[in-house]
């Protein structure tokens with residue numbers, strides 16, 4: 001099959017004739033084989049499903065549009081410490097790309113928190129979210145691709161080529177085609193996700209888990225000359241950060257499928273990817289056979305053919321063969337050179353004769369060995385000199401006698417004692433000695449301590465001395481024992497007085513405390529407060545009712561007054577009617593006053609009619625608003641249903657992973 005004909009398989013998962021009808025049945029197994037093959041060959045496949053109607057899907061994208069239309073500062077409120085979760089908006093690197101990542105979106109509190117953050121005044125979108133509490137982790141990614149205002153190129157790569165770092169991704173788009181998947185041979189093919197469909201992409205985790213049997217598809221988003229902005233919605237199912245990704249032993253076969261990935265912690269892997277952004281992060285981070293070191297070794301021996309670790313991994317013979325040829329050639333020419341060196345030590349290359357690169361390297365190494373040897377000889381010579389000097393010194397020590405130093409020291413110590421005891425220094429030698437000893441830090445410290453102690457003693461001594469002299473002075477001044485005891489008595493009664501005062505103060509404080517305690521006792525306890533608040537609520541209810549009665553009473557009173565006024569007016573008209581009719585002047589007056597009354601009434605009527613029309617207008621306004629709100633409620637509710645239905649797919653995919661595992665077990669037991 002030519003590359004141009006490569007098609008990503010599309011499976012019909014509609015309930016009528018497809019997946020999930022009879023789990024474990026013949027059709028189910030056949031479908032399983034096809035899905036596995038698609039994952040192995042392409043790393044992705046399309047599915048058509050009737051789980052989500054096109055109406056719901058449209059509404060879902062409408063909801064996304066509303067979300068992305070929110071002001072930038074509101075969108076930026078959505079932040080997270082985890083990679084790819086925070087709102088990522090139109091950065092200079094990706095100016096036409098905006099996305100939100102929401103962890104475990106199906107959980108009701110998560111949806112509610114997100115809604116509260118984006119729509120502080122409420123949005124019915126998630127208000128009734130009652131999705132099941134799922135154990136697997138997933139994150140929902142909402143993406144908007146803008147239409148570039150000015151195009152530098154015919155098409156813009158808006159999302160760079162990558163493999164998904166999670167286990168499995170389920171994608172849908174708003175019918176604006178821009179996604180491309182790379183085939184194993186490196187060709188990019190356009191993916192059009194069907195109207196009722198999804199694209200399922202195998203991520204790095206499934207690739208590692210399946211020991212490299214499943215292919216993680218490299219994909220990118222290229223915005224062409226589309227006029228419409230693109231929205232896509234992806235569910236990224238992944239293990240929890242603390243989970244270990246480990247190839248099951250059933251999927252390891254020493255001959256056909258030796259272990260390719262060592263077990264790794266998922267969180268550490270993500271951290272590695274985020275900090276390096278290596279496209280082949282999985283191969284570098286978890287590959288068990290270290291193809292990187294092969295690449296490195298070839299580079300260090302100057303292999304002219306580029307051989308990447310992926311060539312080795314994928315056994316790409318086209319890339320590997322020239323390298324092997326080069327290595328064979330190198331080995332044989334090295335052998336030849338060695339042979340010539342041994343048999344003809346004076347072997348030289350003639351003028352213009354081809355001298356292979358490795359020969360030059362060997363020559364260079366030889367010359368540096370020579371220099372090193374020269375250096376070593378010189379160092380040996382110096383070492384001999386030092387040894388000689390050492391021996392000489394040792395001889396001198398033996399001659400002078402080993403004890404002389406010690407004796408000198410003892411002599412000095414004795415001198416020191418003498419100096420300190422006698423505290424005289426007549427001899428000049430002693431004098432110098434004292435000076436040098438006094439300079440020693442320990443001696444200085446001791447001196448300082450002694451001085452301190454001495455001054456302390458002195459001050460205590462002078463204090464005591466002062467007290468004694470004071471007593472002496474008193475006695476000398478004629479203070480006898482009686483006056484002394486009087487003095488004591490005086491100060492004792494003084495103290496007693498102070499004690500009394502303190503006792504009084506204490507008693508008053510105690511009284512205060514008792515009063516406070518009483519006040520505390522008077523305060524109602526918690527249950528009493530509840531009762532009171534209950535009664536208060538009742539009273540408030542009654543109060544409101546009374547208020548209403550009063551309002552009615554006042555209105556009735558007003559009406560009564562009006563009626564009375566009308567009645568008195570009518571009475572006065574009746575009483576004056578006969579009289580007014582008797583004269584022409586009276587009749588004209590009556591007609592005039594009647595006209596005045598009619599005019600006044602008409603004005604009143606107009607006022608009332610105006611107020612009425614205003615009220616009517618208000619009513620229709622409210623009705624319109626209510627109808628709009630009800631419509632929105634309906635739309636958002638169905639949108640919510642659409643979201644819930646898409647979460648259902650995560651569960652499907654978890655089952656699908658399990659199903660793939662079973663497939664492999666069957667395949668390996670058949671081997």
Ligand SMILES: O=C(O)CCC(=O)C(=O)O
Pocket residue numbers: 141143159164171173179219221232233234
């Ligand atoms: O928007 C798309 O179609 C692809 C998004 C994608 O590949 C990703 O977010 O990893």
Ligand SMILES: [Fe+2]
Pocket residue numbers: 162163164219
């Ligand atoms: Fe992706």
